[in-house]
Amino acid sequence: MENIALAAILVPFAGAALTLLAGQKAAKWLCQLFAAIASICMAELAYTYAAAGKVAHTYLVAAVGDTTLFGLTVDSVSVLIGFAVVVLGFLVAVYSSAYMSEGNREHPHEGTPRYYAFLLVFIGAMAGLVLSSTLVGQLLFFEITGGCSWALIGYYQKPKSLASALKALLVTHVGAIGLYFAAALLFAHTGSFALSGLAGLDDSAKTLIFFGVLFAAWGKSAQLPLHIWLPDAMEAPTPVSAYLHAASMVKVGVYIFARAILSAGHVPEIIGVVGSIMAVATLIYGFILYLPQKDMKRLLAYSTITQLAYIFFALSLSIFGSNLALKGGIAHIFNHAFAKSLFFLVAGAISYTCGTRSLPALKGLLKQSPLLGIGFCVAALAVTGVPPFNGFFSKFAIFAGGFEVARTHWMLLPLVILAMLESVASFAWFLHWFGATVPGETSEVVAASSKVPLAMQFVLVVLVIMSLGSSFIAASWLG
């Protein structure tokens, strides 16, 4: 099993090198090919893991003496999330092949090998991060994803996008300092970098390491006070925003936090207190900043910040003993990845066909292009958590878990209620924009729009289906 897992990590890296060497024409096909191979590897891994009775395993890959440097964790969580990030990578590669073309009305530009190579490196790094069993491995891939994000945000090489790219790199790198500390502390206490060592530590050491991890997680998942990079990162090409800044890279933060919680057994409650308070603060902050946004991508960026805050909230609740919240949080990582990429890719398709993504200019999407109208509708409902879409089920589990622990920890109750209020309010706000853009007579810009290319249509349809069904996959997989 470890060979398949290693292949899923290494194939994209090898593909990136080839893509860079291949010419402009071959790059996009090579990228899709290698992303497809990586997806097949992940699917094969999931299948073998399930066929073997879902027994969690850790494989040692590199060690010096007794010090574990890098290993692979194959368990229900890593396989589920790994599958989502790699398959979404493939879908985004397919989408990009059509989006990055001269037919694009917002950015007429043929994608260069550099774009596809970084996309592949990123897929490999995500697989590596998700499967890593050590803090050093997580740190390594954490930094690689940061580097890719820098390269892809600044892809259009405009001064503004380069400045945003630098900002993203630096803020997430400051976050990474937490992970540097956590890894070094873990080594100082256990003589190894393996996350499994967390379980054997006393509370004070655990607290320090967890704060390191949590800080890094805030940086990568754009939570207060390290959220400032994400809205600016929307300078990136839209498929990149969909993949890096909604589906996968921002999930690195919550994932490493979840991984640490899963490895540590008992976690000091102070981590849960700090985690949940900051999560709710971010929730409210993110919601307030919905209101002035006119650019669809920036609105989505703030929505991503709040959805990640839900996941942090869920994981923090699990520290107080709610297994339901933990599962809800992990399922929300999975569900939100599909729903939010759908949303972004709809936004991308709108700017591809209409040449703008300014919400007030858009009206009557449904009439002009039913697929985009439906996609917008499904994405909005799924992201805000309306049944029967996927976001509802994971959010429900989170709130149920919240009320469960609030029985023993009464001070959590106001936080849970605040989070629920935010959920309702954000639904109302998305409904407002939905009503303004999707139904009705077409506006000038929309009427003049071009057709959505086939590859993009295919990806949107897949994501619409997943936005309906992903929560059933997650629920049955996590049990």
Next chain:
Amino acid sequence: MSHMEWVYALLLTPFATALLAFFSRGLGAAARRAATLFHLLGITLMLVLSLGTAFAVLADGPISAAGGWFYIDGLAAIFLALIGVVGFLTGLYSIGYMRHEVDNGEISVPTLCTYYGFFNLFLCTMLLAVTANNIIMMWVAIEATTLGSTFLVGIYGQRSSLEAAWKYVIICTVGVAFGLFGTVLVYSNATSVLADPSGAVFWTVLLGHAGQLDPALMRIAFVFVLIGFGTKAGLFPMHAWLPDAHSEAPSPVSALLSAALLNCALLVIIRYYIIVSKTLGPAFPRMLLLAFGIMSIAVAALFIIVQRDMKRLLAYSSVENMGLIALSIGLGGPLGVLAALLHVINHSLAKALLFCGSGNILLKYGTRDMDAIKGVARVAPLTALLMGAGALALGGMPPFNIFISEFMVVTAGIHSGHPWLMLVTLLLLTLVLAGLVRMVARTLLGPSPDAVARGELGVLTLLPMVLLLAMMLTLGVSMPRPVAAALDSAARIVLDQGDAPLAAGAAAPWIKTTAKPVPTAAPAAGL
């Protein structure tokens, strides 16, 4: 050939090459070709001999030659091999770079012969500095490196380059004079306690009798040594010569200065650190190294983010990295020393790569001003790719080598109980990363000016860079066995541990290595 003869051959080769290159200016029309050929043969032979010597040391233990005047142990072997590799690659790069300069009339053919002559002479003095066992000769050799390289810094003969060369000579000579005080103090101290005073001049003898030396004198001597040779190593606040000399010198020379010369002075400091730690205990020298290290990082990081001149930025990065190495030795413990030695290697490779890259850009654009250099990626894509990867690597991005040594430094720091210092260091390194990434974004990306012709400069200016980047990637992903073994043996010398096994961390992460077994005895694993 015995090992001793290898050493003689190693030292004589660049010297002879230098003489041949100097004399070839008298050959008239054939001068250019002859000097280049001698240079190429010389650096190739030097590469073979230096690597051969280093491997011999690893296999058969330390080599002592010329009645103990030369001594090459595992520690010197690393620096020797680095001079060999970096000297060869920058020498190769020089051929391509200087060809362009001669073709464009920037320098004349006789100057070219002088250039190759001093280049090899400079290599010779550096080899002398790292192989010396006689502490007086160590000082002489470090002084000699100044003299050899000054002419290289001022080779263009322009006002600014002559000023830089002048500043370089004055500051380094005055600085290294402090080193002489330190050297003499140690020597006189040893002559009065040793039964056989004739041995007092040898580092190996001093190390053997370190316990008998007078602690008060050694304390003063180490301060002098650190200030003196620290000047040459570019530690703050004695670094003032470095940005000027590095930026005004021809790019291959900048590369050599940064990647090889600074290390030589650093090795001398490490040699004294070993003796002084044995006499005084490690607390005092470590404290000094920590202080100088963190100051160098801090000041250099602040200069890096405000630079507009590309080569000055890289020069300040040298100050920063030398500071990081000093800091890491100051942290102590096997992990700290290993991190420092690994960082010496990593920094040399990265900085050689970047100075070569900046040379290509300089030749293309005719300026080092980052406001004027735009869109290198469109003008010279391969240079831009190598340069961009190198800059990110230097900023500590995985999967390159610097990430590993920087991570090891942090781990060593947390381990030895300096969390706040490490926090400050990491924040400063973030600033450095910002400076480097900003450099990449401003110069490599964006639209290119019409006035600059497209196309690379030629194989000889690219091949060394490709090789350097390949080495950096290899060291980052899977450390080759000989390098791990060399680091291990060098770290044991610095820690004065004899044959005791070291703690984990010698080999690079991510790949199965069978480095040293069972780290239980070492302090790093004991916590």
